[in-house]
Amino acid sequence: ETGVTQSPTHLIKTRGQQVTLRCSSQSGHNTVSWYQQALGQGPQFIFQYYREEENGRGNFPPRFSGLQFPNYSSELNVNALELDDSALYLCASSPFVAGGLDEQFFGPGTRLTVL
Amino acid sequence: AQSVTQLGSHVSVSEGALVLLRCNYSSSVPPYLFWYVQYPNQGLQLLLKYTTGATLVKGINGFEAEFKKSETSFHLTKPSAHMSDAAEYFCAVAYSGNTPLVFGKGTRLSVIA
Numbered sequence: 001e002t003g004v005t006q007s008p009t010h011l012i013k014t015r016g017q018q019v020t021l022r023c024s025s026q027s028g029h030n031t032v033s034w035y036q037q038a039l040g041q042g043p044q045f046i047f048q049y050y051r052e053e054e055n056g057r058g059n060f061p062p063r064f065s066g067l068q069f070p071n072y073s074s075e076l077n078v079n080a081l082e083l084d085d086s087a088l089y090l091c092a093s094s095p096f097v098a099g100g101l102d103e104q105f106f107g108p109g110t111r112l113t114v115l
Numbered sequence: 116a117q118s119v120t121q122l123g124s125h126v127s128v129s130e131g132a133l134v135l136l137r138c139n140y141s142s143s144v145p146p147y148l149f150w151y152v153q154y155p156n157q158g159l160q161l162l163l164k165y166t167t168g169a170t171l172v173k174g175i176n177g178f179e180a181e182f183k184k185s186e187t188s189f190h191l192t193k194p195s196a197h198m199s200d201a202a203e204y205f206c207a208v209a210y211s212g213n214t215p216l217v218f219g220k221g222t223r224l225s226v227i228a
Contacts, residue, residue: 042205042218090158101166106158
């Protein structure tokens, strides 16, 4: 069973640029959540996708957007990068269990540095 | 809104000593509670979780945590620290099974030989 994978591992961008981060969910999982982990902080929820639709969003501006594909892989797009966007971006996949607990399995993350 | 407070951003223990990492949460309903570990340059690994039932939860690598509703706490313990336990530990809470996780700021555990 393949776990959650993310690409790229590291990325350096300059302020104002756009970036796309990718996530492949674990086999059998139809839900993907994205988190931002700034240095020295806990992860913060960005948004979640379930069956290709956004299914909840945290307190992040619209320049953070996402996609989920039919194979349940996902992309996180960030436009007009700011210095404060520098962080570890974590993707987590889970099987949607109605009325139960969706245990989230995390990928290794993408380290984004904005200069 | 839910929140999680981890007391102590950095805890240092000697090898073989008791590990105690503190976590308090705010929630108006019984929550799901989690502890995750993060090693340098890696993602999050689930140590243990509380959903319902027994309040003492055992996890991987000898860790356990006790849910105390009256104290709104979910402290993580391990009887004897090992060098390999040195990492960042995060407590997290969720309102329900399908809601996003709310994390604390983390506690860095150092183990001294």
